[in-house]
Amino acid sequence: MHARTTAVRRAVAAVAAVSVVALGAAACGGTTKKSTDSGSSSGNGSAATASANPAAATKKGLTIAYLPKQVNNPYFTISDNGGKQAVEALGEKYKEVGTSSGTDTAGQVSYVNTLTQQQVNAIAVSAQDPGALCTALNQARKNGVKVVTYDSDTKADCRDLFVSQASAEDLGRTEVQLLAKQIGGKGQIAILSAAQTATNQNTWIGYMKDELKKPEYKDIQLVKVAYGNDDAQASFQQTQGLLQQYPNLKGIISPTTVGIKAAAQYLSGSKYKGKVQLTGLGTPNDMRAYLANGTVQSFELWDPAKLGALAGYTAVALASGQITGAPGQTFTAGDLGSFTVGQDGVVVLGKPTVFDGTNIGQYHF
């Protein structure tokens, strides 16, 4: 008993000491969010100052490295293979590296470091986290590596250009429009997203909410945003939960290929099949069976192969000095046509494609 009381006393003393130190540090004016905010707005757009030469010849034999969020992920495999074709057609070398988990940020950072070491000419990266890659990517750029993000962006000052699959606004708004048409513009709807931390998901959801404010959607209520963490089982159970909690639910939007697949599989085996509408982002191969059995009417996606190809063309144009990443510059991306760099160094692939029973036969990815 005695031993225990002394131990407790000692622990209390230690806690008190640490708190005093902490309070002391805070009292004499520490570094807070406010004190750093004032001085941090000057770091933007470092690359845009160098001059571009649109007429420069495309260099040959460059090494373009793809670093997707996750290797072995079917979506990124399609996308990177598109990139491979584009890059190799230009006479450059292609390589792909990456982590086998989609949330292994530390692993992705160490791959950026490795690529810097291998002195590749450009990296096309789909970022797992907007901030975490910044130090490593900027180190790479300091060492002369051009950085293009695709599919999922980092903060704007950590890369030269972002190749966007479709503008976030387009995606968010069109998904609402698709679903509104399917449910006749009336009723409760829900969103089944991926992880709570997924940046692109959250941006799209923001635009969906904005679109729903329009008067023509006044009869549609968004009742809940659920998170299935891009895990088949979790997305499955979240879908069940949504339907139990809101028995009058008319439709679900799932802006993630994993989520929409899991939701479709659940709906197709339940009494809700055909009664609850589902749309979102899915690949034609994944969704073919559910379109055929009437679970899903239509959904949309960009062509991931084209996205990968555009990222490749952009990287080559950057590495050849044809563009520097400043807004307004234009470059040619092979058979994809000509593209212009937009605000914040964003290049947009185009409008998403809507897939339904009439056209799905033409797509095989």
Place this chain on the structure above:
Amino acid sequence: MADRMTDPMADNKAATGRGFAARDALRWDTVVGALLVVLLVCSFSLVSNFGNALNLSFLIGNTLPIALIALPMTMLVVSGEIDLSVGSTAGLAGAVMGRLWNGGMAIEMIIPLCVLLGVVCGLVNGLLVTRLGLPSLAVTIGTLAAYRGIAQIVLGSNSVTDFPQQYLNFASDRIGGTFVPYAAIPWAVLLLIAVVLLHATPIGRSLFAVGASQEAARFAGIRVKRLKLSMFVATGTISALTGVFWALHYASARYDNATGLELSVIAAVLLGGIDFDGGKGTLGGAVAGVFLLGALQNVMSLINVSSQSQTLITGVLLVVSVLAPRLARQAGRARARRKAAVGDMPPTALTAV
């Protein structure tokens, strides 16, 4: 832990004598150290882009979180316990750090608070294990989920990236043009403390004694529960510190920071020859194990080995690292038995069969 795993050998450990065990442990951690040296020498000469200062600083910087937690984890495992909640504790510390920073608190105050949080996390683990007598594996699987869950509640979908620049620099830059990251200095200090504590003080000797036989240690007057509790607290504290370092090093505080770190730490510590039955191992071996895995990963990436194959190789190394010393020991024992059969059979050898 010794009594949880099926290991008929464990019961004979005391009988075969400490000398035998110590010699084995020494042998294995020297092997790992030698492997590390061989790997480094080969990589310097054969792998392009390996030996420059920048790459070495990457290697060290990315291995530091594992190296930090490996220090207290080694001591904990030596005393016969384990803590699987280290990754979650680190994640929780990072999440709380992000939340408080967003709330406008000074970073100089946030960091001590986060470390204090680590003390609490360690205390919860330690009290459940020592006071209630629960197996540490089960307890820390529980807190693994609980701490990560709390981190998710605390920070939700946010990702905090705007920490003050001088702190970010400290966590990611290196000293001048050398290969040593700034953050390696505090680690070296901690390593020194840990080495002295484990290998040159009565506390360290008590840890080995507890790991070898808890019962005997108790009769020898060692305060087993208090010793274990303090090791859990140390592990929690260092884990939280690692969480703070992680958030600054990667300039990103998210609830899922450091997910799965526990398995990397345990794999490295095991590779370094720390015996999961407790009572055996050296910090030198653990550190060699940590950097062997770190360097191997770095080299494999440089020579374009895919991450799938890296997973496979980590697993094989792990199995070999536990299997090899045991097979060697069994072979050694068989030889000893043959010798004993020829000469005078000492009475202890009988119980070892």
Place this chain on the structure above:
Amino acid sequence: MTMTTKPAPAAAAGAPPTAGFLDRVLKVRELAIAAVLVLMLTATQLDNSAFLSQQGIKDLLLNATILVLVAVGQATVVITRNVDLSVGSVLGITAFAAGDFLHGGGNPVLAVVIAVAIGAGFGLVNGALVSLGQVPALVVTLGTLYIIRGLDSIWVGSRQITAADLPSGFVSFGHDGLSVIPYLALLTALVLVAAAYYLRSYRSGRDLYALGSSPEAARLAGVPVRKRILAAYVTCGALAGLAGALYLARFGNVDSGTGNGYELTVVSAVVVGGVAFTGGSGSVYGAALGALLLTSINSVLPSIGVSSVWVQAIDGVLLLLAIAVDRIVALRVAGLLRKRAAQTRSATHG
């Protein structure tokens, strides 16, 4: 853990009345989980009347089946005072193997058999390493977790099996059933009852308990230690394989990441169900109830509108609570037994 006596149901030395008493205590343990489960489901039903609709019950049962299967296998291993962390990886690779076979036009029954066989094969490897190599189970199976996952991702690459690749009969087997009871749940219940009967009524089954209570004593009593441990691991692997095949039927979607991180859920379910890590106690019914409880929580929270953010924290706290309560009850029981023993002694002396 050596400091206190703990309930050891199958330690043959126990006098008959004591064994009966212990049996009752263990049943109480399982009844307690069942009570918590019923309470939780009733409360949810009161809050949301759609919860226990026909579809709702079907969903609850379906969600639990895969976890129950793996948990039953894991329980057999944990009872022998070992653990198998590689179950998630085994589930992933067997699910893909079955899917690949079906994709090539194979027979569904044969696909399930293949999955079970591959799972049993990996179980054999684990068991051999643990029992013959005498290496701590935690370390070996952590190693094979990595190895099997590595093999899986090299073999599978970026391929995936989707519902369109599978025969429609196989997919509908995954969600159809006899009114509210899905086929998958029936199959799982069958496996559960068989496992429980075997562990309880066969000598080799009871050996597993003896082995977990005291490996040394079991060996001296003539239990073939290595053979039994090997058998437990093969069972665990085979059930993980079966679960893999059912996963494929249920979700219709498998890639190289399937089953990643599943081991912790399984271990949690087993421990919540009262199968102690210290070996020799608990039952597969308990493990199954634990699995049912955990998956039900995951269904309950969204349907009463609690954010999914809370799920993980609640799971963790529940696990801690379960082992803490177990421990306290075990200490009480040990105290009671001591008192009884003392009474019997004084009775015979007096």
